[in-house]
Amino acid sequence: MAELFGMTGKIARVDLTKETVTVIEPAEEIYRKFLGGSAMGAYFLFKEGIFDPKLDPLGPDNLLQFMIGPVTGAAPNARITLVTKSAYNIFCASTCGGHFGSELKYAGWDGIQVVGKASKPVYLAVLDDTIEIRDASHVWGKGVEESELILKSEVLAELELREGMLRDADLNPQWAAMRPPKRLGLHAKRLAHVMAIGPGGENQVWYSCVVTEGARAAGRWGAGAVMGSKNLKAVVVRGTKGHKLADKKTFLALVSGIQKSERGDYFWRSYGTAGIGANSAYVEDAFPIRNWQWCSWADPHVKAITGPFMDQTSFVRKTSCYGCNLHCLYPVEVTSSDPLMDGTMSDMPDWEAMGMVGGNLGYMEMEGTDPGQPFTGSVKDQAEHLAKLQYTTFLHDDASLDFIEGGNNLALVMELVQRGFIDKNDLDGIDLKWGDVHAVDEILKKIVAREGIGDKLAQGTYETARYFAELKGKPEIMNYSMTAHHYGQPAHDVRSPKDKNALEYVTVNRACAHTGGGTGGFKSGDWAAAIAGQNVNAAQNSLVHCQFAAGHWAGNRIDLIKAATGWSDFSDEDMQLVGAREYALSRLFEIHIRQLKDPKEEYDKQVPPRWFNDPLPTGPEKGAVAYEGKPDVLFNEALPAYWKERGWTEDKGVPTLDTLKKLGIDDVAGAVASEHL
Ligand code: SF4
Structure with a gap:
């Protein structure tokens, strides 16, 4: 194979059942078509037959992929994408x-793929080319932060070992005095990085995520449950190899330019998404409050x-x-008069957490009032409200739960209690009322342990609604499930014209994602622009x-990309094709694994009726509903037009064989598409 730049040309394949590690070497053509990350992961879901409807997402045959791309490594703002068949x-x-x-990347890998199931809890220790499957029984049951700290000290490169072994007595006094003790062993300058699950993932809560650095999470769609189903507690990586670039000088000059630009971004460097957060309620009227019954407070004092x-x-x-250089992340220490919360080390929270486990759980109003009433509290009360949402963020992060889906799930149950559909007798005696952080703490423990009612709630918002609808014989309970494609809505509503458009959530290829792009195109009906985004x-x-x-x-x-890979002819058009391939593959994947005969009726139309039926009760967009309250316009006019623009069938949204051929993936997905056209 020709020498590759940007990528290493190697993906590790770990079979936990057979306890083997093999190496996959994709052809350069595959890298050009899919780059890495999500698109490459989608390609492997087809190549490895994970589209089989009979394949259990939580069974040993599912494929869990940790995928990076050609610029991951020396480029800033690096991320990783976890790709799999979700428990949902x-x-x-x-x-x-x-x-x-x-x-x-520094360890020499473009990705790690995991199949099979270990017979006992394990973790992967990746030290450059060497990958070992190691016992993880000593960290099983622990939260992610504690697990990370323990595992970091177990995968040390030669540098850390050398520093750790040297004693002051081995050095001359001058050097010994200069050597900061914090550089030793666990506190060496660079240590392994860890992605781990907490007890939520171990117990396969469907909306469990995979976490690194305590609170950075591959948050949505339940990769943590898949990891737990494989008895895989963590992946620990230490790399010392660097990033092989085609044109290092140009690449580093571009990196320097990006970092300089970021340093001038005063807004983002101040507080990141938390800089807007709850304040968006008063501008956009699209913030989640009490399961989306409100999207802004009547009294702006809550905006503290x-x-x-x-x-x-x-x-x-x-x-x-x-x-x-945007550094938008802030660890926090919770300050509260309530010993349950006081002193907890948590994460900011960011916009999504502020909404989903803040406003949405009724944390921000005074007891006995609702969001339509004046705020009667003091600044100290506001600080206590903040503590509740920071503490609930911590509970989700440390157990490795997605707080977006988790916030929808809890808020659904709270609204069902509010409306009298259920009461504490349906919740193992827990009185789950708006704003009650102790009740949230109790029920989350049950969800994480999958104990009693927690076992039902562990399957997420949509299934929770289905469970209570059937239990109570009240199908209208489904109306309060704030989900699209069966997954929870993030902290941006679709009724206000100032935030998301409903069609965005219906068409985005990762269920109900808020980072799908194309918002302007969706609002103006410019489908080509929406698709390009x-x-x-x-x-x-x-x-x-x-x-x-x-x-x-x-x-x-x-x-x-050019400087990393040496692909001098790579263009914006190629970027578009990467995205279009991922969209076609992921659409076919969901249609096939669900064996949908009429995808629009059976799947796409299952969105919250609240979008169309419940006008915003307060705020600058008071009275607004999505698509003027006409779902038919969305589903029978806009959606078919969008599908047509993508080269998919107008009735079902199935990518045509001609489209797959144009995208160069007819060999990958043509046979599956033929079954659904
Ligand atoms: S610190 Fe914030 S802006 Fe920077 S890469 Fe991480 S999430 Fe993105």
């Missing part, structure tokens, strides 16, 4: 920041939950993902880099 029986391509992706407010009460320090975001998840930095990468992205 949907396409999972979930990205994660931190340093793990770059470290994997801001980046600066969090900074004053709890921020410890700034951190960032690899090479990022979706394609470029999918390609970003294949490179893989952070979408928050997309503005700083714009104009540099193609040149970076």
Whole structure:
């Protein structure tokens, strides 16, 4: 094979049943077609037959992939994408920041694929070319943060071992005095990076995620449950090889330009998404409050939950993902008069957590009031409300749960209690009322342990609604499941014209993702623009880099790929094709694994009726509903037009054979498509 640049040309394949490690060497043509990350992962789901409807997502035959791309390594804003068949029986391509992706490249791998199931808890120790399957019984049952700290000290490169073994007595006094003790052993300058699951993943809670650095998560669609089903606690990577680039000088000059641009981004460097967060309620009227019954508060005093407010009460320090100069991440120490929460080390929270396990759980109002009433509390009360949402963020992160799906799930149950459909007798005696963090703490423990009612709730929002609808003989309970493609809606509503468009959530290829792109095109009905936006975001998840930095990468992205790979003719059109291939494959994947005869009726139309039926009750967009309350316009006019623009059939949204041929993937997915056309 010709020498590759940017990529290493090697993907490790670990079979936990057979306890073997083999190496896959994809042809350069495959890298050009899919780059890496999400698109490459989608390709392997087809190549390895994971589209088989009989293949159990939580069985040993499922394929869990940790995938990076050609610029991952020396480029800033690095991420990794986890691709698998989700426990929800949907396409999972979930990205994660931190340093793990770059470290994997430095170890000499473009990805790790895991199949099979270990007979006991294990972790993978990746030290450059060597991959060992090691016993993980000592960390099984522990939260992600503690597990990470323990496992980091067990996979040490020669450098750390050397530093760790040297004693002060081995050095002359001057050198010994200069050597900071924190550089020793576990505290060496560079250590392995870890992606781990907590007890939520071990117990296969469907919406379990995979976490690195305590709170950076491949958050959505349940890769953690798949990892737990394989008895795989963690992957620990230490790489010392570097990143082989075709044109190092140009690449590093481009990196320097991106980092300089990022340093001028005052807004993002201040508080990241937390800088807007709950304040968006008063501008966009699209923030989740009490299971989306409200999207803004009537009284703007609630908006004290801001980046600066969090900074004053709890921020410890700034951190960032690899090479990022935006550093939008903040570990916090929770301050509260409630001993349950006080002193907990947590994460910011960011916009999504502020919404999904903050506003959506009724944490921000005073007890006995609702979001339509005046705020009667003090600044101290607001600080306690912040503590609740930071603590609930921690509970999700440490157990490795997606707080977007988790927040929808808890809010659904709270609304069912509010409306009298269920009560504490249906919840093992837990009185799950708006704003009650102790009740949330109790029920989350049950969900994580899959104990009692927690076992039902562990299958996520849609299945929770189905369970109670059947139990109570009340099909209308499904109306309160805030899910599209059976997965929870993120903290952006579709009724306000200022935020997401409903068709975005219906068409995005990763169920109900808020980072799908193309918003402007969806709003204006310019389907070509909408699709171009979706394609470029999918390609970003294949490179893989952070979408928050997309503005700083714009104009540099193609040149970076060229400098990394040496593909001098690589173009924006090629980026579009990468995204279009991923969209076609993931659409076919979901249609096939679900064996959908009429995908629109059976799947696409299962969105929250609240979008069309419940006008926004407060705020600048008071009275707004999605598509003027006419779902037929969305599903019978806009959706077929979008599908047609993609080269998919207008009735079912199936990519045609002609389209697959144009995309160069008819050999990969043509046979599957033929079954559904
Ligand atoms: S912007 Fe934030 S999430 Fe993105 S790479 Fe930088 S630190 Fe990570």
